Structure formats: C-alpha cells, structure tokens
Amino acid sequence: MKFENDLVLRAARGEDIERYPVWLMRQAGRILPEYRAVRGELSGFKELVETPERAAEVTIQPVDLLGVDAAIIFSDILVVPEAMGLEYQMIEKKGPWFEKTIRSMDELIYAQTDFDIEDRLGYVTEAISITNKALNGRVPLIGFAGAPWTIFCYMTEGQGSKTFSESRKLLYTNPTLAHELLNRITEVTIKYLKAQIKAGAHMVQVFDSWAGILGKEQYAEFGLKYMDRIAAAITEVPVTIFAKGAYNSVSEIAAMSCNTVGVDWNMQVDEIRKSVGESITLQGNLDPCVLYSSHSEVERLTKNMLDSFKSKRHIVNLGHGVYPDMDPEKVKTFIKTVKNYEINY
C-alpha cells in the first residue's frame, strides 16, 4: 500500500521520521459532535459497532476533523467474548454487563473457538475494508483486540470491577480452568487480529487494561504468556502492546516480538527508555487531564513531554483514552503542538 502519510508505521519500525506521529486512544467516538450525531441516529453503542458503514464513518472523522496521523477502527474489545458465546450489553453510564459468566468447566460452552471469524465478526472486518477504501492511503488504519487476561476478566467477572476479585479468585481456585479459558481466548484473538489484517489493518494494538491488578509472577503466568503468543503470531504488521499498570513487567513486554509499547501517564518514559534502550518504540503518554487546561498550558505541557523524548522511537498519544467531556479544540492544540515540534534524533 502506498501512503500519503505513513509516519506511524515508520516510527513503529524504528525508521527515520521527520516529526513524531500522533493519534489518540478513543479518538473515534466520545468527543466529537459529529460522532454524537451519528450515534444519535442509531439505537446505541452496539448498533454502531455492528453497522460497518457507520463504524467506518466515525473511524474516519478524527482523521478529517482533528488531523491525526492514524485511524483506529471504531469497535470494542468485548466483541471477542461475544463471538465466543457470551453476549454483553453496554449499559449507559455503567459500562459492560454480561448475563452469563464463566466460573466452572461446564460454563466453558460459552467460550467457543471453532467458529469462523467472518461469520461472527464479519462486521468488524467489513468496517475495516470500507474505512480503508475511503481513507485511500491518507493514513494507516489500526486494528485492535483486548489482551487475553483482560478479556478473561470480563468473561469471569461479568462486568467491570475495581478489584476483579472473582477473576483473580479463579487463578487460585481453578488454575486449570483459567489456563483453558486463556488458551481459547488467545486462539480466537490471533485469528481475529489476522482477519483484521487481511481486511486491511496496517498495524494492530493489544489492550491489557487490567494488567495492573496482578502481581508480577501471576501476570507472567496468566497475562504475559498469552500476550507473548499473540505477539509472536502476528508477523504481518507492526504490533503495539499497551498493558496498563504493568509497571513491573515493562522489560518483559519490550522483549516480546512487538514494535511498540504503550506507556501510561503514571509511568516514567525516561526510566523506561533507559531500561529498554532503542530496541522499541514507546507510545504515549500525556495525562489526558492536561487537555482540560488552557490552550497555552496544553502547548507547554505537550512540549515538556516531547522534550523528554530523547529518541526517534516515539508515537505520541495520551496515556489513556480521551475523556468524553473534553473540548475538541484542546485536542487540536495538542495535535498541532506535536506536528510543529522539531525532532532532532
């Protein structure tokens, strides 16, 4: 594929770049009035996720309206457990909710693997094809999936939680079940990411939102082991791993077969760079709350962050998803500041 702008791919591969690329987690959806207009025409979040033309439309909005250097397909990590047999609802202001959960061997009937990705998740790959055609090489398109550990959390807890104690309980009471379920999620996730790539995703990101609730040893056994299998299986395009709160495991993640590691705003980019050297691209990590401050403060704090990067191996992003009540004009100031910044590595 010939791109007008492939900065994000070059940065991921460690190639030369004329400036840092920038995009935002959750850029598709949430903050744009144009997104809310599309969303308002449909019955809710899930209908939007499952309607390829409309999902493609909101995927492209931030490229047109904000000028980001990459698109990320509008979807949700929970489409995978649903395809495996666990239906979810997205409840306004509460988050995801599953009627059934998997906490015993019998309940593994809701963790199917022997299905065709196109059959059950064809709406995602179709949205990717439509988006790609419409983007026509302006910027690369990012596909994504949840990491097995995070998907496991939702499939066993059945909803969001501060402690995910039901999920963590299983690691002690039924590690055999835990590994079987993680194996199945991993298998489906690899097939799913490959289907996204086949449909046109130019890079993929794996989100481990709940990495931080496990100690180092347990995260190695129940998290990294499966993440590593995914990273090793995806050889077609650059892979980004964002394991939120996995402070203790950054070196282990950087050693995987991935190109980029996501960095939260409460991790220290300079410390991580010291420990991983130039072997990996780091993605992040402005505190999203910076975008609540004045335009001049957004500019100043973004520059501070950029000044702390002593390498070309960076993709600029927030340390977390953009919050729904943020002003798109502040986001534009953030993006403009990155684009005007002179890189000299």
Add this chain to the structure above:
Amino acid sequence: MKFENDLVLRAARGEDIERYPVWLMRQAGRILPEYRAVRGELSGFKELVETPERAAEVTIQPVDLLGVDAAIIFSDILVVPEAMGLEYQMIEKKGPWFEKTIRSMDELIYAQTDFDIEDRLGYVTEAISITNKALNGRVPLIGFAGAPWTIFCYMTEGQGSKTFSESRKLLYTNPTLAHELLNRITEVTIKYLKAQIKAGAHMVQVFDSWAGILGKEQYAEFGLKYMDRIAAAITEVPVTIFAKGAYNSVSEIAAMSCNTVGVDWNMQVDEIRKSVGESITLQGNLDPCVLYSSHSEVERLTKNMLDSFKSKRHIVNLGHGVYPDMDPEKVKTFIKTVKNYEINY
C-alpha cells in the same frame, strides 16, 4: 502503657521481634458473622461508625476471634471531609456519595478548619478510649486517616471513580484551589490524628488509596508534599504510610519521617527492600485472593511470602483490605501460618 503483646510496635520501630506481627486491613467489619450481627442491629454503616460503644465492639472482635496482633479502630476515612462540612452517604453496593463537592473557591465554605475535633469527631476518639480500656494492653490499637490527596479526590469528585478526572482536572485548571484545599485537609488531619493519639491510639496509619492515579511529578506536588507534613507532625507514635499504586515514589515515601510503608500485592517486596535497605519497616503484602484458595494453599503461599522477607523489619498484612465474602477460617490459617513461622533475622 504496658502491653501483653507489642510486637507490631517493636516491628515498626525496627526493634527485635521473636516472630512477625500480623493484622489485616479491614479486619474490623466485613467478614465476621459477629460483625454482621452488630451491624444488623443498627440502621447502617454510618450509625455504627458514629456509635462509640458499638464501634469499639467490632474493633475488638478480630482480636478475640482471629487472634491478630493489633486492633484498628472501626471507622472511615470520610469522617474527615464530613467534619469539614461535606456530608456523605454510604450507599449499599455503590460506595460513598457526597451531595456537594468543592470545585470552586466559593465552595471552600465546605472545607472548614476552625472547628474543635472533639466537637465533630468526638465519636471516634470516644470509640478509641472505650476500645483501649476494653483491650487493656492485650494488643496495640491503630488509629488512621485518609491522606490529603485521597480525601481531596472524594471532596472534589463527590464519589468513587475509576479516573477521578474531575479531581485531576482541578490540578491543571485551578492549582491554587487545589493547594488551598489540600492545605486545609492536611491541617485538620494532623489535628485529628493527634486527637486519636491523645485518646489512646498507639500507632497511626495514613491511607492514600488514590496515589496511583497521578504521575510522579504531580504526586510529589499534590500528594507527597502534604503527606510529608503529616509524617513530620506526628512524633508521638509510629506512623505507617500506605500509598496504593505509588510505584514511582516508594523511595521518597521511605525517606519521610515514618516508620512503616505499606506494600500492595503488585509491588515487589524484595525490590523495595533493596532500594530502602533496613531504614524502614514494610507492611504487607499477600494478595487477598490467596484467601480464596484451600487451607494448604493459603499456608504454602503465606510461607512463600515470609521466605521472601530477608529482614526483621516486616509487619505482615494483606496487600489490600480483606474482601467481604472471604471465609474467616482461611484468615485464621493465614494468621496461624505467620505465628508459627520461625524468624531468624
């Protein structure tokens, strides 16, 4: 005061101990049927907190029933914002909720400092006196308060949150207000802790539950600065600081005028010991979910943790509060394992 068992105080001060002391965060309340019986006689959590005789009763229950080496006064960190002028409700299964919040200078009227602690928080100091009389030196009694940053989070957000984005927003949009409010909370917290000590608390713990949501620099400015003032002001008894998720700031906390640093289960005790040496006692850090496993597993994993301690400067605890659905018999196995463990440092 002459104690039958002052292990926890000696461990905090770095003195010789014949075995590791053990207690559990949230040991008063939650798991004991005897606690639920008391709670059932009252209208709810707040009435129990505000009724000294009953609060004392549930404070002593785990000493009698579980055999812990310390009592901790049954109370809540949110009694401080309430005393300052922000009333809260504890909503079943949802957590705390404040009708008013502080997000502007005008709203600082709900952050009063010029009141007498005994007037508004006398129910806590009275509960401490009653408990102490009843304990009669069997074990030390721990007093506690929330750290200014965590109390600030509740006073500005008005409820629990995954991101506390309203609280963090203020740090960028109105740092003057943030510092003024933090100053006021700090002033009241010092007076409150001193009142607890005067009433008979033999050591105090400061809980910074939301330390982990700030980057290192912001936590230094809005968190540690105020924590440090508290640690420096409390000279009467040993001080424990538990800053959950403050991975980046452990050395700074250990350098404060405190005796003990609480360690979460996803922090590495051996790494922290390496960086702080023998200057400080560490408290923690078994994953509470271990108590969901079998008795033999509880014993094995508790021993594993104890084996990793290469110092006498340890107070054994969970890395977090005990969860409500945990079996008290498993807690007893945990405690028995610690008590039977031969320490040789």
